[in-house]
Amino acid sequence: MRLTEEQKNKIAFQAAFLDERLAGKVEYFQKEISKKQEQRLLQWQKNASGRGGEKSFLQRLKMEEISMEQALIAASDSDGRYLGKLPYYISTLDEMLESFPCVRNNIVGDKVIENEVLVSLMPFLKYAEKHLLEKLGDNAALFTEEALANMTSILENVLIQIFSQVWEERFRLFVLRQESMSFLMAMNAENASRYRGIFADHLLGGGWLEVFTEYPLLGRLMTVYLNYWLENMNALIMHFYQDKEQIAASFNNGVETGKIQSLKGNMGDAHNKGRSVILIGFSSGLSLVYKPRSLEVDVLFIRLIKKLYEEGFPYKLKAPNTISFDDHGWSEFITHIPLNSLEEAREYYKNIGASFALVYVLGGNDFHAENLITSGADPILIDLETIFSYQVTLFNEEIRELAQSLKTNGKVIGSVLSQGILPVWYPVSKDVWLDLGALTGEHHQSVPVMDGKKVPAKEYSCELLEGFKNTYKFFLKNREQFSKEWLETIFINKAQVRFLMRGTRVYALMLHKLTSPRFLKDGFLYSTEIERFAAPYFLGVKEEKSKYLWPIFLSERKAMEERDIPMFFGNVQETGIWDHNDGLLAEEFFESSAIERVLDRITSLSEKDMLLQTELIEESLYIRYRTTHRLEDSYSKEETFNPLTASSISKENLIEEAEALYNDFLLKAISENLENNIGLSYHHNLRNQVINIAPLNLYFYDGFLGISLFFSALYKITKKQEIKESALKGVFLLRESLKNKEYPLPVGRLPLGMGHGVAGIVQVLSLMEDYLEEPELLQDALFLLEKLTPEIIKNEDKVDWFNGIAGLLHASVNIYKRTKNSTALRIADLCGKELINRKATKLLHHGHMVKHVSIDKSFEKTTGLADQSGILYPLAKWLELSSNNEIETILKDGLNSEIELIHAVADQNNSVATSLCGGLSGMGIVQALLLGLPDYKERESSLETIKLVLSTLSNKSLELEDHLCCGKLGRVEFLLQASFATCNPSISDKALEILQNIINSKNEKGYYEILGKNKTMLWNPSFFQGISGIGYMMLRTARPEIIQSIFS
Template structure:
């Protein structure tokens, strides 16, 4: 009898076409019968759920093609639906789904494979990938079950596996995925990657900051590992919420010292009032050489001894500060996803940092002081990271997800040429920046995406080479290895940098975009107002000036400037030499206030001088740059270098 049968599936009325894909899942079940069948490692229910998971992956491949077929059926029955298929009722969608399933079964899939010839091969390859990854997982599980049971679960044997949840991570490296393994004696996490960094970071934290940060225990094996499962836990009082954010502040200070990146809310768990970093593969980060290529503009603007350089070396790139992407907040501090366990829960309600800002900032200051006091010990701890694998993200995962979706469209599946064309533009960035030697990066991205994976880039802790999996893509891609970057950052620790980071943290919290909660009263709209008299206008300008002056930060390099809110993801970025929300517009405002005289005239002249210095530097960099990509030089008055010219050239 098959492990998964049709009678065990209950798809929605408008999604019954998934039953056509059952034969591929059953084929995978036969190939894995020794592992999934009677006498294997899994309960019957767990085995079925594994194959249902494969069905879900196969359905993702077919979704657009199936949807196009159903839309055609609905438009045939009701021509108005050709204008907008979303207007269809559930009954109409269910009828189209039933018809599609009937035709799929009657033609063996040819009714869609004829229009998307590559789809059948894609289904075959995805099934084969599932089988290969499954065999590898179960072989490792059987080999290590004793160590897993004793070290992670405190028992002699974990019994049978009751569930494998693969939603803990994206697919990488030939269909492998981080998975939560549930057994009769407890849960643990399977990570199909080099886990040396998990071991080294846990040991570093144990020595430096065990009271403020948790790192899961990990059994490290060659090219994979088994990690402790961390259960989110509620806190018992508001005081404990405050202690959590104080500890998290200290953890942020350690991550700043190490150079951590991509530390968004999905990588953290609040466990008993302690912040636990459950995904540590970016706790150290290398510095790509391309970002400091002096031949290019705007890379010239980020040279050392500049405010932009200080901002790039701060917590801003870490994803620890408030930042919104695709409608959700990425930071632990204000996480609003409703699904992560990163924030403390009190009385069933998630508590953000709002109301606990003082505790968070105090914790950061205390953690920074601890890193400063134990600088030598931190530096010695870095030696163990030289041979570990460190992940490096080159593009947003969401952009890869969009490309994967495009690769599953009917058009992309019509021919190999169409499918290859969907990823061909990945190399454009390198061509535009005069970096053709980096085209192997785009080649690796295309190879991964065409296979169905999210591209995985990494490097060794002590190396400058960029790797795609275990393949060298660009030999000298990084100007600083992860260990060198961490060593430099730890060496830069100082009271000056701490003040800069605290100012950055304080501003990021006070200027964060916080969506209104459901039912919250709308703010009053602006009323009509009469033009201000001169004295009233000067008074308001003076008040605005004081606020802007109070936002001025001085980086460790000694260069002062401001942070503005990026419209791209509502995060703080260094102010650019443009008119709107930039130093060109601020400089014009300061100059006007200076010309009006008064008590603030001298200070306004100082701030105008800071802005003018930045505008002149931008003009010099434009003149000396060997290459200026078109996208790097917007010319508008408000958002481009037209405003720079207006601010820097008298009379313009």
């Protein structure tokens, strides 16, 4: 079976990437502009503009001097033809198809292959094996049969990755041609197995031709990768042949290694035309790691360790024995060895602490679980390409105005938190995150084991910190010796250090996405999907700098079109950035060279910094095993509410306590003033119950907005001018960026929610205007709303109050009610309609709290402000402005389900979540707020529900934490709302009792319980789960008539 000339040209035409289309290598038959063509251009615009719309897309086109007309032509969906000589992969594809049709038995033989995708690919693998043996010639004798088969397995794994999604789609279509949809949907394992075999036989019998014409990118990628594999395997054997004497001398005591007996490929990411790390076993018993890049930086690290020992370095550190060449290298294979004793465990953690400190001094990163191996008492760092790091020159003008706040970011970016040794959370899916931290993750090779059980870092934190501190002190004490001249004796050669432009998993996720069938049909769609990575190179960057940086993006796109993970390097003694083809992409991309950065780090070492880094290690290990909601600690089935019996507290005492907190802010959270270095806080991923340490951001939940709101409320009561000044300083940089005409705050790229996003900014600025009597704050909020477009709202994928559209609906309705501003009403209408169109109240009936408590079946399900409750109230507020019968029906159905749920959980003896974000307090707050709406019709029902919530909560113990989101203060907010809604002042007395409980406990222990029962290192100044929220709720409880609820 061969391709016709027409088929060859059609495949080349459809598989052409974007740059090939723009270069005129294809011609389209249809010249008229079609609607689908315009839609394809709009999708490219959406991908590339970073929510910036057409204006941003025009910036992107300007990077390559592409006109909108040219872009529209490239987006054509018309048939056409490839111009000129066809690409080389077409002839390879045609050659491979000569193997078809074929019969399973002739291809598979006696092998039992259960994977029918692999069976389908066997003719291509046979073709590859044949051509590899031809390339190797006599050198094939250097391999055993097993090793040759291992080589084929490397190719096999990659081809399966590329083909699997298409195979599954074609398989379903194949079944549907012969059976009904109901058969397919209900197909059992036996029928599925039978049909999968039939479909594989269909492909072997000639079905591949239809597949390649339907998915031309599949043929291109498979053949290109096959050719890369041939080149790479041939390079491996040539390198071994050239280096075998040096290998024997360096790794095998001068004894010949023997044949290559086995290979294990795909041990790392593929770079530079499919090259990746390979583990090689020799017939002599030696095992080595072959890396298809220079390992000069690894050699440099070994040289550094030896030099440090000469200076009296206090710990034993090991690195794999390594030899390096210009384009490849060989390294000792390190195996995981369990610990033999408790003494070895203590020694191990001292050594890892020392490694930790050394990596910190060198500025290294990316030493996650895959790059550290536990070998007895020795923690051994492998893959040392990121042992040094760089600081990128700041090109983005949008954040230049916020540059001072990066002083705090530097505490994280250059700290022990950025090394990968402590917890590093990566999303596996939307609902599952995985810890890849070398010390705390699930990767077996990096975690010490004794007697078959893990030896956790949290049990040896003293030893770990001892090793870290002693090593840190060693560099601090001897830093005069570590001069530039001393370092240059180590940095002899111009070793390349890898720079991570993005996390490799970001690239890997994109490459997986690109194997979906729709992208393998069309080279234009494939390339323009990668353009999602383009925006940072031109948005907020001056044009001349954008064009200077643009080659970096083109390198990224080219690599991913070749199925590679993009790879970038810097030279240890220079500031330029290079790509995987050794091309210089941009000079002076880095602020300084790696060697200069090491010198800067050594110079900046201090006792104060050592204390900060050790505290970060302790805190990171502590929060690793905490979740954002820990029901096992927070709730007890037996306990009931019982405030501490210490001295009572008055409302005036609450104001005094809040003012004391303000003074603590000045001492603890602020280094000089609020516009710089506000501090670190816990950042909560509510959906996945993960906590990280990060700088305060610009949002309400974890950012400086909450601090400014607390200060503003305090000024409202005290009228102290210095407090007002502090409040305004907290939003100074944000407001300045709004007014920056050339590079304003990139509103279109911000989330929209109340906790995280635009809604929170609008809400806080509005409240601050009321408290501080500064009209310009309200004008800033309106100015921000004016920047929102229908496209921005439509593109927001989250609908809840904290993170998405419901929060923006709430804020915009509030602004409209205050100002009657038409823009605010327009935004409210857009948000409300979007929620209705998406049926948002049904989408969210399983919020983050419910998801968590469902693990424990004894907890009844609830919603809360992070869930359905948080959508219903903004919709009810909007209904007052819109008088829409559809809204009224949806709202009524949602409220009925809320009330039914409250009654259901109240009737049960089981425990129930009581928090504001995901429990009864949040549900009760919404019922109380609804009673404040003049046109609300279900008043009696809500009043009865509030009473039921009050009764239920009175029998439930207080939440463990003291904060607002899922702590005691959420219940305080409900009691204040219930007191107002029912006109019963005695209910607010219960709120005062809870505040008394919190303050008495703090006075007794010396700290607020922010994250469990233990005192934490971070003071956590954030609002919803931190100190500023505690201060605000004290003021609100003391003066509810003037300090507003943030939820109303």
